[in-house]
Structures are given as structure tokens and as C-alpha cells.
Amino acid sequence: MNFLFSSVIPVKGYNRSILYDLHRENYEFIPNNLFISFRRNETLYQITTINKEYLDFLATKDYILKIDKSEIQLFPQLNLNWDYPAIISTSIIYFESFNLKTLTILSSLLVKNIGVIISNFDLRKLKYINDIIQVENIKKTTIQSFNILILNKNQSDESFEDGLKQNPYIKKITYSNLTINDYKNSVNIILSNPNLRLFSEAQSHNIYFNRKLFIDDKGNFSNSLNGNIVFGNVKKISANNLKKVIYSTKFQINWFVQKDLIDVCKQCEFRYMCFDNRIPIKRNEKEWFMESDCHYNPYIAKWKGEEGYKTLTECGIQSNKEGFKINRKKLNTINKELWGDD
Numbered sequence: 001m002n003f004l005f006s007s008v009i010p011v012k013g014y015n016r017s018i019l020y021d022l023h024r025e026n027y028e029f030i031p032n033n034l035f036i037s038f039r040r041n042e043t044l045y046q047i048t049t050i051n052k053e054y055l056d057f058l059a060t061k062d063y064i065l066k067i068d069k070s071e072i073q074l075f076p077q078l079n080l081n082w083d084y085p086a087i088i089s090t091s092i093i094y095f096e097s098f099n100l101k102t103l104t105i106l107s108s109l110l111v112k113n114i115g116v117i118i119s120n121f122d123l124r125k126l127k128y129i130n131d132i133i134q135v136e137n138i139k140k141t142t143i144q145s146f147n148i149l150i151l152n153k154n155q156s157d158e159s160f161e162d163g164l165k166q167n168p169y170i171k172k173i174t175y176s177n178l179t180i181n182d183y184k185n186s187v188n189i190i191l192s193n194p195n196l197r198l199f200s201e202a203q204s205h206n207i208y209f210n211r212k213l214f215i216d217d218k219g220n221f222s223n224s225l226n227g228n229i230v231f232g233n234v235k236k237i238s239a240n241n242l243k244k245v246i247y248s249t250k251f252q253i254n255w256f257v258q259k260d261l262i263d264v265c266k267q268c269e270f271r272y273m274c275f276d277n278r279i280p281i282k283r284n285e286k287e288w289f290m291e292s293d294c295h296y297n298p299y300i301a302k303w304k305g306e307e308g309y310k311t312l313t314e315c316g317i318q319s320n321k322e323g324f325k326i327n328r329k330k331l332n333t334i335n336k337e338l339w340g341d342d
């Protein structure tokens with residue numbers, strides 16, 4: 001009998017599906033009529049009636065495990081329980097608040113990853129960051145990696161960047177020509193390569209907000225970059241009080257709003273690999289919605305800017321505090337025009 005390997009997990013979207021290959025950290029789009037031929041059988045997905053073309057595709061990708069049904073218990077289900085050995089995994093800090101004192105307080109939370117945002121580029125700022133991120137300073141902390149985001153600038157500065165690349169702690173330098181306000185307020189969707197850690201986390205958490213701490217230019221800290229709630233100031237708070245705030249339900253409000261609970265995202269095939277900075281709005285105990293559209297419309301499988309793209313409203317989809325509705329007749333007509341009868 002044919003099964004999918006336990007690390008290959010089919011995820012259904014409205015218009016198409018994805019096979020998440022968690023072991024090889026990759027993915028493949030598949031049509032929904034292939035998705036329906038996978039049936040959960042104890043611990044693995046069994047491949048039921050399927051045409052030769054699809055079977056060959058799965059075999060070429062090395063997704064198929066051929067075993068006797070009696071052997072199925074030899075292949076346990078993937079453990080998707082998620083936890084992390086620190087209350088905060090990543091802290092995003094404005095350059096103005098980036099100093100050893102901030103890194104020390106973050107280290108008391110066992111933070112491992114730091115993102116630094118420079119809103120107005122100046123070579124001296126990069127030099128300052130590089131001077132702080134030196135082995136003799138960082139080895140006293142729990143921090144292992146730094147990513148730098150430079151705004152208001154769309155080109156790298158190779159003269160200095162080469163120097164930064166020698167620093168083993170600096171993992172990535174990204175440039176954007178957005179201003180800080182545009183960056184904070186724009187819809188920012190990043191799809192990462194799927195992997196077991198993120199996939200497990202995304203089953204029960206919002207992976208953009210979960211275990212993140214944001215610190216602005218004045219040292220004020222919050223649970224999101226674009227949120228308006230200030231929870232305190234890292235310059236004035238003790239490590240113990242900072243911990244208390246982070247453990248509060250109010251601070252963690254978005255952490256457990258996984259994509260499976262949010263309108264539109266819950267029908268999107270990317271939902272377990274997607275970092276999305278929009279703040280979910282609670283409609284009731286079980287439902288959340290977003291106030292702005294994502295750049296991807298899962299109902300027609302089109303990205304903004306792609307030929308044939310339409311907004312959710314243009315597709316007959318309504319998602320707001322009153323509720324969620326799909327005009328299926330309208331959506332079917334659009335999909336038929338875009339994709340034909342399949």
C-alpha cells in the first residue's frame with residue numbers, strides 16, 4: 001500500500017493545496033483533487049484512488065512509502081507538540097534602543113535572536129552596531145544571531161557591509177526603501193520554507209507574534225511593531241517585572257491566534273509557513289478577522305500584481321466584525337474564467 005512519509009503533510013487551501021515536505025524544508029503545490037485522495041490512516045496519510053500521473057509525480061518527488069498495512073505502526077506519527085526554551089525567542093529593537101544594557105536585559109529572558117531596525121541610514125550606526133556585537137560582549141549573553149533591517153535605503157553599502165559579514169553573529173542585512181511609518185503600517189507577508197519547528201508552532205500559535213518582543217526608539221516595549229499598546233520601558237523596568245508583563249494574558253493576546261482561527265487565512269494553503277504582521281481582530285470566542293487584505297488571495301490562488309488578481313471584495317468575499325460570507329456563485333464564475341473547469 002502507498003502512504004505519504006510522515007514528514008510530508010498535505011494542507012488544503014480553497015483553490016489548491018500544498019504538500020509540506022518538513023524534512024527537506026520544501027513544498028509542492030498540488031490540485032485539490034489530489035488532496036482528496038489522501039486519507040489519514042492511523043499515523044500516516046494513505047494514498048487512495050489516484051491516477052498514474054499523480055502517482056508518478058509523488059514517486060518522483062520521493063514522497064511515497066510502500067509498506068504493508070501491518071507495518072504501519074513501525075512508522076509513528078510526527079510529533080507536532082511545540083514548545084520553546086524561553087518566553088521570548090526574538091526581539092526587534094529600533095537602533096536608538098540598541099545597546100549593551102538592552103541586550104543584557106533581553107539575555108535575562110534567554111532571548112536568542114535580535115532584529116535591529118535602522119530607520120535613517122548612517123554608516124556610523126552600522127559601525128556602532130558592529131562594535132557592540134563583538135565576541136567579548138555577546139558571549140556574556142544568550143544571544144546567538146542578529147539581523148539588521150535598514151529602512152529608507154534600497155541599496156547596500158558594500159564598503160561597510162563586507163566588514164559586517166565578517167562578524168559571525170550577523171546573519172542578514174536587509175534593505176528597504178520604506179520609511180519607518182510605512183514599514184510599520186504596511187501589510188508584510190513573508191513565506192518561509194516549511195520546517196518541522198515552524199509547522200508545529202503554527203498549529204497552535206500565530207508565528208509572527210508568538211514569543212516576540214518589540215522595543216521602539218524610546219525604549220518602550222510592546223507585543224507588536226504596529227500595535228499601539230506600550231507595556232513599559234526597558235530602560236526603567238527590572239528583569240523580573242519585564243518577565244511578569246510578558247507572562248500576562250494581555251501581552252500574549254495574539255500569540256495563540258493561529259491562522260486556523262482567522263477568516264481567509266484558515267482557507268489558505270500557506271497558513272503553516274506564513275509570517276503576517278497584521279493584527280487579528282476578535283469577532284467572538286472562536287473567530288478572528290483582518291481589517292486589510294493579504295497580498296495573496298487564496299480563493300483564486302493569485303498574488304497581487306499577478307494577471308487575474310482580484311481583491312476579496314471583488315471575489316464576493318466579505319470578512320468583517322459582522323461575520324464572514326462567500327458569494328459562491330460569483331467566486332465560481334471568477335475561478336472558471338481564471339482556471340477553467342478543473
Ligand code: SF4
Pocket residue numbers: 189259264265266268269270271274275276294295296298
Ligand atoms: S491569506 Fe495571506 S496571510 Fe493568510 S495564510 Fe495566506 S498568505 Fe498568509
